[in-house]
Amino acid sequence: MARGSAARTSTQQTTGTSVLGKGARVRGRVQGSGDLRVEGQIEGDVTVTGDLAIEDGGAVKGDIDAASVVIGGALTGDVAARGPVSIRATAQVSGNMGGAEVSLEEGAVFSGRIEAEFELPAELTTRHKGR
Amino acid sequence: MANVSTIGRGTVVRGSVRGDGDLDIQGRVEGSVVVEGELTIGESALIKSDVSARRVVVRGAVAGNVSADESVVLESGARVVGDLGAPQIGIRPGALLRGNVSTQVGGQGAGARPRAAAATARAARPKPVERPVAAAPKPAAKTDGLAAKTANGPRVEGNARKPPPPVVPSLKRGAKGALKRKGAR
Amino acid sequence: MAATVIGHGITIEGEVTSDEEVLVAGTVRGKLNVDGPVTIEAGAVVEADVGATSLSVGGTVTGNVNASDRVDLLAGGRLIGDVKAARLTIADGASFKGNVDMDV
Numbered sequence: 079m080a081r082g083s084a085a086r087t088s089t090q091q092t093t094g095t096s097v098l099g100k101g102a103r104v105r106g107r108v109q110g111s112g113d114l115r116v117e118g119q120i121e122g123d124v125t126v127t128g129d130l131a132i133e134d135g136g137a138v139k140g141d142i143d144a145a146s147v148v149i150g151g152a153l154t155g156d157v158a159a160r161g162p163v164s165i166r167a168t169a170q171v172s173g174n175m176g177g178a179e180v181s182l183e184e185g186a187v188f189s190g191r192i193e194a195e196f197e198l199p200a201e202l203t204t205r206h207k208g209r
Numbered sequence: 210m211a212n213v214s215t216i217g218r219g220t221v222v223r224g225s226v227r228g229d230g231d232l233d234i235q236g237r238v239e240g241s242v243v244v245e246g247e248l249t250i251g252e253s254a255l256i257k258s259d260v261s262a263r264r265v266v267v268r269g270a271v272a273g274n275v276s277a278d279e280s281v282v283l284e285s286g287a288r289v290v291g292d293l294g295a296p297q298i299g300i301r302p303g304a305l306l307r308g309n310v311s312t313q314v315g316g317q318g319a320g321a322r323p324r325a326a327a328a329t330a331r332a333a334r335p336k337p338v339e340r341p342v343a344a345a346p347k348p349a350a351k352t353d354g355l356a357a358k359t360a361n362g363p364r365v366e367g368n369a370r371k372p373p374p375p376v377v378p379s380l381k382r383g384a385k386g387a388l389k390r391k392g393a394r
Numbered sequence: 395m396a397a398t399v400i401g402h403g404i405t406i407e408g409e410v411t412s413d414e415e416v417l418v419a420g421t422v423r424g425k426l427n428v429d430g431p432v433t434i435e436a437g438a439v440v441e442a443d444v445g446a447t448s449l450s451v452g453g454t455v456t457g458n459v460n461a462s463d464r465v466d467l468l469a470g471g472r473l474i475g476d477v478k479a480a481r482l483t484i485a486d487g488a489s490f491k492g493n494v495d496m497d498v
Contacts, residue, residue, distance in 0.1 A: 080341055081306075162302070172294075178303055179303070180300060180306070181300050181301060181302045181304070182297040182298055182299060182300040182310070183299060184280060184282070184297040184298065185297060186312065187296070187312050187313070188298065188310050188311065188312050189310070189311050189312070189313055190309070190310060191308065191309050191310070192300070192306045192307065192308065192310055193307055194305040194306055194307055196288055196305040196307070198270055198272055198288055198290055199255060199270050199288075200258075201237070201255050201257075202255055202257050202271075202272040202290075203272070
């Protein structure tokens with residue numbers, strides 16, 4: 079049983095996908111290795127070493143820390159991902175997104191901040207260099 | 210012939226650009242851009258300005274807020290530091306953004322077009338219902354300006370937008386994402 | 395087609411600089427400086443000093459014009475301002491008011 083190490087491990091090599099079914103409801107922090115698919119409701123922070131998916135109909139109220147995140151349901155909270163964050167058209171998100179790459183599908187309801195690390199071309203930067 | 214204007218790659222505009230029709234920017238603009246049609250910011254474009262149009266497609270670099278009446282789409286290659294505001298917002302993989310994003314009408318952050326913003330803000334704010342004032346015909350009374358106006362029934366914004374979609378409860382001050390990143394712009 | 399086309403419905407207030415061909419069918423107020431040919435179409439309004447290699451005026455230009463090569467004021471065109479160009483044509487039906495300096 080490989081404990082997910084802190085390093086970025088391949089998402090294939092997971093300790094399994096956990097599913098929080100539609101009728102399920104969790105109040106409190108969720109932590110784990112492997113992937114997590116949320117079809118139900120979580121009220122609390124979620125930290126997984128693998129990929130997190132909030133399905134259409136699922137909801138998370140809390141901050142998320144995962145390798146990658148796909149949001150098709152509702153999220154109120156911030157996201158910190160080491161990899162991509164994908165927000166689907168069915169999503170309703172309120173929070174700040176930080177990830178290697180954040181994509182948003184038209185139709186999604188979104189309110190919050192997206193922070194990607196990059197530099198604008200020199201001609202457009204003013205005083206601060208956008209660090 | 211389609212009413213498309215182009216600011217070519219070798220062109221720099223320092224000032225305001227506004228008007229109807231579509232606009233395709235491949236060059237540089239510093240100032241403001243407000244057009245009624247579709248605005249395309251090409252790959253080679255460098256925009257230091259808020260921009261606003263009915264629809265906006267971004268493939269280049271923008272330092273400024275991007276807002277639209279219909280949709281804002283950041284295609285792969287887009288680099289934007291600024292807020293996005295439109296009912297429909299798309300950010301394709303490969304597009305880079307640093308800023309607030311709001312799909313809500315009259316939402317936070319985006320420097321929305323003055324006219325559109327005013328209209329939508331007014332529609333969004335809960336408005337006292339127009340009471341059908343008994344049209345007491347008091348011609349030429351002194352205090353009449355008001356009576357006359359209400360008698361005629363002030364018109365709600367002809368094209369008042371639909372009320373905004375139900376809002377997911379307010380931002381959580383988690384800031385976990387922010388802490389992980391090396392501080393905002 | 396010119397690389398930069400300022401269409402009929404567009405108004406630019408400020409400074410426009412370019413190193414490629416510019417066609418103005420809308421309105422420009424401020425400055426227009428192009429290292430290339432400039433065409434001001436009928437209906438266009440330019441309230442600016444204009445610099446170009448060559449300038450063709452079918453619309454209205456109010457401002458001084460400086461062309462390294464030529465200025466052509468077409469029938470229906472209006473130019474109010476001084477012109478400095480190596481060559482100049484003013485068509486029958488054009489309006490012009492200003493000084494001309496062809497000693498480039």
